[in-house]
Every structure is written in C-alpha cells, then in structure tokens.
Amino acid sequence: MIESPLLEKMTGYIGGRWTENEQGNTFDVYNPATGEVIAKVASMPESEVKAAVNAGKSALRLTNPYSIETRRKWLEDIRDALRANKEEVGRILCLEHGKPLNEAQGEVDYA
Structure with missing residues (x-):
C-alpha cells in the first residue's frame, strides 16, 4: 500500500468534510506497471456522488461574495x-x- 503524508485519508470529501461511504465499500487502485494494489479508496454510491455534485455546485455559488x-x-x-x-x-x-x-x-x- 502507498504511504504518503499527502494521503492521510482515502475517503470521500463532500461539502467541506471527509466522509466514509454509506456501505463502507472500497475499490482497489493498481500500479499499472506492477499490478500491485497501492490503495483502497472509498467507492461512493449514487446518493453520495449526487451529494458531492450538489456540494460542488453550491461551492461555485459561494465564490461570488x-x-x-x-x-x-x-x-x-x-x-x-x-x-x-x-x-x-x-x-x-x-x-x-x-x-x-x-x-x-x-x-x-x-x-
């Protein structure tokens, strides 16, 4: 597994906060050169993807002030x-x- 101080969390970031996914599902990230699994990251369900999209849209509107x-x-x-x-x-x-x-x-x- 990859070790890095820049990768403290492998969860979702939605609306300004880190969040685990609802079911706790993950998927593997592979190093294409070696086939080695270098990380397991959150696999977000549709509801959380939609929440992230909506949070992003809200953040865009916040830049106006x-x-x-x-x-x-x-x-x-x-x-x-x-x-x-x-x-x-x-x-x-x-x-x-x-x-x-x-x-x-x-x-x-x-x-």
Missing part, C-alpha cells in the same frame, strides 16, 4: 502547496498512472 483578490490568493495557495510537494505529488502520480517520474513531477508544474 469573495473578491477576485481573495480567489486569486486561494489559487496561489494551491499553486504554492503543489510546488512545495512536487516530488511527493509526482511520486504518487507515477505509482497511480505509471508515468515516468520526471513526467509525473512535470504535471505539478503544468497544473
């Missing part, structure tokens, strides 16, 4: 967090997608 400067700061903070964790994010992408490590780390710069 925030200034462009505030929203820009949020994006800059995400950029900075990705850059600060470039090697680890790249390693995770490499394991999950089978990309070469340099290319996976390049995805961070691209993002």
Whole structure:
C-alpha cells in the first residue's frame, strides 16, 4: 500500500468534510506497471456522488461574495502547496498512472 503524508485519508470529501461511504465499500487502485494494489479508496454510491455534485455546485455559488483578490490568493495557495510537494505529488502520480517520474513531477508544474 502507498504511504504518503499527502494521503492521510482515502475517503470521500463532500461539502467541506471527509466522509466514509454509506456501505463502507472500497475499490482497489493498481500500479499499472506492477499490478500491485497501492490503495483502497472509498467507492461512493449514487446518493453520495449526487451529494458531492450538489456540494460542488453550491461551492461555485459561494465564490461570488469573495473578491477576485481573495480567489486569486486561494489559487496561489494551491499553486504554492503543489510546488512545495512536487516530488511527493509526482511520486504518487507515477505509482497511480505509471508515468515516468520526471513526467509525473512535470504535471505539478503544468497544473
């Protein structure tokens, strides 16, 4: 199984909170290069997928009261967090997608 400080939870994130799925079902994530199971993540039922979509739609509506400067700061903070964790994010992408490590780390710069 993959070990990473960036992957503390393998559950769903809906409406600003981490949530286990209703039935406790999971599915395996495989390293395509080795076939090894690297993670078990929550398999959300339709009701929770719909709840996540609705939460996302609500979040989009919430951005209107925030200034462009505030929203820009949020994006800059995400950029900075990705850059600060470039090697680890790249390693995770490499394991999950089978990309070469340099290319996976390049995805961070691209993002």
